[in-house]
Amino acid sequence: MNWCVVSMRMSKQMFGSFGSVMLVPFSCFRSLSFSSNSHFTSSHLQQQQHQHLRSSDLVSFEYSDLNLSYNLDQGHVRIRQHVNPLSASFSVPAQVPDWNMVFADPTLPLMVDIGCGSGRFLMWLAKRNPKVSNYLGLEIRQKLVKRAELWVKDMTLDNIHFLFANATISFKQLVESYPGPLRLVSILCPDPHFKKRHHKRRVLQKPLVGAIVDNLIPGGQLFVQSDVLEVALDMRIQFDEFDALKHIDTLNPAMPCDDEGWLLRNPMGIRTEREIHAEFEGAKIYRRLYQKQM
Template sequence: MVFPFLKPKACCMASLHLSARYRCSYVIPRCTASSTSQSGISIRSSDLVEKEYADLQLKSLYAPSDIGHVRIRQHVNPLSASFSVPVQSPDWKGIFTDCTLPLMVDIGCGSGRFLIWLAKNSPLHRNYLGLEIRQKLVTRSQFWVKELGLRNIHFMFANVNVSFEQLVSTYPGPLAFVSILCPDPHFKRRKHKRRVVQKPLVDSISKNLCLGGQVLVQSDVHEVALDMRNVFDACTDVFEHVDLIDHSSFSCDSDGWLQCNPMGIRTEREIHAELEGATIYRRMYQKTRHHV
């Protein structure tokens, strides 16, 4: 099944080939914290996450205990000196079976389940790179990748605002897709500078993304979604907002937000947020002109 993204107008074939099994057909009740069904059964978001990713069978891969069950800090300061050194580019040929395939980069990949699901369900069409600033999550994600025997996905511990350019500019194939899904909101105004979507990062994405490549930004916090939108909307010389994806059912509302999840599966944060009754704000961009 063809992944429901716009076909690139030129240069790189960035359209994905994945299942769209969750095309607006799976609606979570709008409620708080944990949901209670009509039969009185409580529904926890962790149970919904396991259900969503059941085909990965990751529960059987939770050993050893120090890798399988990690306790992490929810908020990290990316401006800390400990995150200021760019990471070295890996040996792409040693990581991927074919390092010339189009690359998808998930910025702030969290636990990695979302990207692993994509990689497992699209093993021959592209490579996947997850970038995460919390090292324990990266260690566990890489453990899962090794146990599943996947050679089209890799996770790295990195501060994207420091390391993104260094990493993607050395990748042998085209950068075809970038996702920034529910990043840390850093609510306090004085901490907004910690937010991941800053102009230098967007400039680097616009520079390295192949013509026809796409960017998906998403948040369950309206203010954060607007913030990301404003930064990308300002790059009209490079990006075009995708109002209608491949003439399919994935249209936008009157405010320009995608009405459905176009990825074929939800992120863990998405599942938690929808269970609590939150709205998910998504916006898609396509590179239509070369970066100047």
């Protein structure tokens, strides 16, 4: 075993969310446990970490069990490429799919990941929860969707589907047409659009907020996070306004949160790609998990 592999294994413990993770009342959440037989000290590893690892190495390692093929004729695909969702090219609602064609059982509870990026986070969940839940990824960057579709086909998963869609426009009609219950919605590290005049480009606008709250079933959950405090606060303020949504620490005071009410760990069992990159660079992740009341 070479030093780089040992470093990556230890980095899983150093960079969070593996080991003991929070338990939430949603059966598709699974925890992972990792251990290392390394005799290197943590301080030694921290000193050597940046000499041997890049954040992209950690992403590849944490998602290694998906066994994804990267030999795809897709050209260069940029994960963090910002687009303007207000442009005319993104104003057409996505076509509602034939749910019987895209899912083996379209009556299963549905998770929707808004702004799913490369889709690996959602694939990881879908692979571990066959016949338990369906997973729908909405992404505004079409190249990412095409690549995710190829990966899903190669993995022969029948409980996950990706759509090229502007969620602000398409979310409501998509989830209202779905035969089963909407059990979970996630918005994870959305494009921040920092400039004030560009805030209207952010994915979370009032129509989408209302559609999420209205369509979640009682007991359904909403998970949001960002490595940008301003964006996290914006999402938090909008969802805190709804009496129907209760943050998980008010339902279970034992849930680990900091003094400001941000969850200390990702409850999903694996970190998102952006989360891995941000934590590698030393950034804090601001997380909120809501549950809809009866």
